[in-house]
Amino acid sequence: MKIKNYEFTDAEWKKDICGGRYDFDFGVINVSCRYWPNNTVDVCVMIGDLEKTLYEDELEGNSLDDCKNKAELWVKEKVEIIINKIEE
Numbered sequence: 001m002k003i004k005n006y007e008f009t010d011a012e013w014k015k016d017i018c019g020g021r022y023d024f025d026f027g028v029i030n031v032s033c034r035y036w037p038n039n040t041v042d043v044c045v046m047i048g049d050l051e052k053t054l055y056e057d058e059l060e061g062n063s064l065d066d067c068k069n070k071a072e073l074w075v076k077e078k079v080e081i082i083i084n085k086i087e088e
Helices: 064-087
Strands: 012-015 022-025 029-036 040-047 052-060
Touching: 029 064, 040 064, 052 064
Parallel strands: none
Antiparallel strands: 012 022, 029 040, 040 052
C-alpha cells in the first residue's frame, strides 16, 4: 500500500488465528538498530519501509550492553519528538 508516496509493504490483510477473522495492521514508523562487534550500533527511525529516514546515527559504546542502552535511549528520544509533533 502506498500513502502519500510512502510504501507500507506490511499493509495487507492477514488471516488471524482466532475465530477466522482477518486483520489489517501495519506500522507507520519503523525503528532499526544494528549492533556490530566493534561496539558500534547503527540506529535509524523511518516512515514506512525504508522510504524516508527521519533520524539516523552511529553510536559507540564500551560493550554490547552499553550499546543497547545507548540505542534504546536514542530511539526513545527520537520517538518522543515524533509523538510531540503529532500531539501539537
